[in-house]
Amino acid sequence: xxxxxxxxxxxxLSAQHGVSLAQALMMLQARAYSAERPIxxxxxxxxxxxxxxGNGAAVD
Amino acid sequence: MAQVEHLGEVFVELADTLVKxxxxxxxxxxxxxxxxxxxxxxxxxxxLADQRGSLTIxxxxxxxxxxxxxxxxxxxxxxxxxxxxxxxxxxxxxxxSSLVAWPxxxxxxxxxxxxxxxAVPLRLRDEVIGALNLFCSTAIPxxxxxxALAQALADVATIGLLQERSVREQSVxxxxxxxxxxxxxxxxxxxxxxxxxxxxxxxxxxRRMRSFARTNGLGLSAVASGVxxxxxxxxxxxxx
Numbered sequence: 001x002x003x004x005x006x007x008x009x010x011x012x013l014s015a016q017h018g019v020s021l022a023q024a025l026m027m028l029q030a031r032a033y034s035a036e037r038p039i040x041x042x043x044x045x046x047x048x049x050x051x052x053x054g055n056g057a058a059v060d
Numbered sequence: 061m062a063q064v065e066h067l068g069e070v071f072v073e074l075a076d077t078l079v080k081x082x083x084x085x086x087x088x089x090x091x092x093x094x095x096x097x098x099x100x101x102x103x104x105x106x107x108l109a110d111q112r113g114s115l116t117i118x119x120x121x122x123x124x125x126x127x128x129x130x131x132x133x134x135x136x137x138x139x140x141x142x143x144x145x146x147x148x149x150x151x152x153x154x155x156x157s158s159l160v161a162w163p164x165x166x167x168x169x170x171x172x173x174x175x176x177x178x179a180v181p182l183r184l185r186d187e188v189i190g191a192l193n194l195f196c197s198t199a200i201p202x203x204x205x206x207x208a209l210a211q212a213l214a215d216v217a218t219i220g221l222l223q224e225r226s227v228r229e230q231s232v233x234x235x236x237x238x239x240x241x242x243x244x245x246x247x248x249x250x251x252x253x254x255x256x257x258x259x260x261x262x263x264x265x266x267r268r269m270r271s272f273a274r275t276n277g278l279g280l281s282a283v284a285s286g287v288x289x290x291x292x293x294x295x296x297x298x299x300x
Contacts, residue, residue, distance in 0.1 A: 004117055004128055004248050008262050011252025011288070021249055021288065044125065047252075047262060 009043035013053060027053050067209070070094045074216055083279030084240045085247050086270065087220045088119035091192075095213050096121045099206055101194040102174065105131040106217055107140045108182070108190035110241055111234050115144060115190065118244055123263040126172040130165065131193065138165040143179035143191040149211060151178040152201040175199045180207070180214045184222065189237060192217060243281040250284035258298060271300035 006028065014024035028046070031053055032039040045051035074090060088106050095104040105120040105127075117131045134140040139150045139162075155177055158166040169177060174195040182190040192214040194202075202210065221240055222233070247269075254265035272292075273283045286292025 003132060005125070007245050007248030008252035008255070011249035011254075012256035012262075013252075014249075015253040015256030047255075 003040055003043070005047060006039055006043045009046040012046055017053070066098060070098060071216070074220075082220075083243075083273070083281055084220060085119060085243050086273065086280040088217055088240075089121075089270075089280075091213055091217045091220070092119050092121040095192065095194060095210065098213070099194060099202065099210060101178075101196045102198075103127050103130075103195040105140075105193045106182070106190060107131060107134065107144070107193060108221075108237055108241060109144065109188075111238055115140060116241055116244075118190065118240065123266065126168070127195070130169055130172060130174075130195065133165045133168055134193070136164075137162040138193075139177050139179035140191040140193045143181045143193075144188055147181050147183060147188045149178070149180040149207060151180070151207050151210075153177045154199075169195065173197050176201065178202055178207075178210060180210045182214050182218045182221075184218055184233070189218065189221070189233075243284075246288065247280060247284040250287040253287050254294075254297070257294070268297055268300040272297040275300070 006025075009028060010021055010024045012024075013019070013027055014021050017024065017027070019027070028039055028042055031037075031051075032042045035042070042051065046053065074087070074094065092104040092106055096102065103120070103122050106118045107115040108118045110116050115135055117128070120128065120131060130138075131140070139153055143150045153176060155166050155169045155175055159170075172195075174197050176196040176199065178194040178196075179191045181188045182192065192210065194210065222236065247266075250269065251262045251265045254260070254269065255262045258265070269283050269287065270280060272278070273280045276283075283292060283297070287294070287297070
């Protein structure tokens with residue numbers, strides 16, 4: 001997981017949802033898995049504010 | 061052609077930051093920014109090998125997604141990877157002629173508006189620990205003097221990486237490089253936290269963290285930790 005944008009999006013989600021970095025990364029991973037898209041794509045959408053992920057620590 | 065008149069002051073400045081409040085990620089970021097200025101190229105990035113030997117971005121002169129992508133693609137292919145594997149400088153690569161050798165990388169580089177690329181190795185004794193990668197949108201090749209200067213900048217980056225502790229054993233070197241890579245992750249996450257809290261762009265968040273670190277004589281990694289665990293004065297950082 002060496003991608004800068006994934007780390008940045010992790011931080012952004014953690015701030016937006018008040019969750020830990022580990023939980024924020026899980027949110028990204030969960031969305032990538034359920035949407036069947038690469039995690040980097042999800043990260044870029046989060047950074048571009050094109051994608052809102054579910055709130056709280058809930059990983060759906 | 062390199063801007064020789066600034067050469068001395070840049071190396072003095074880089075050497076200075078090695079002594080005072082040294083922060084490895086900040087230092088390497090400076091090396092990339094200075095590489096762009098001195099070599100008159102358009103983008104520079106430093107790639108380091110992690111413990112499994114795969115290349116990871118350590119610092120870049122610019123944060124545009126198209127540019128980051130070029131460094132990230134070199135996990136699999138590109139001049140950085142070749143320079144890292146061979147320990148040699150690979151310079152004056154015409155990207156349009158490299159579509160066969162490195163299809164994804166060369167296509168992405170051309171799309172990003174670059175014509176030439178160069179990579180010089182980060183060498184420590186008989187080992188290669190990463191590479192400095194340069195991109196130009198002009199079709200002006202680097203002169204032999206420029207290539208020597210690029211290698212000198214790469215050597216300065218290596219010295220910076222090894223500066224925090226003296227490196228005698230292999231295991232210590234690996235640890236040191238891993239710790240540098242970990243700091244980089246922390247700083248990326250902190251940029252995201254600041255951007256997420258305020259709505260600003262990630263590159264702007266980085267600028268403010270750096271400025272706050274400078275003003276307060278703190279390391280960038282320390283500021284990033286503070287942002288993440290909430291102990292840094294957020295208003296103070298945002299007012300930079």
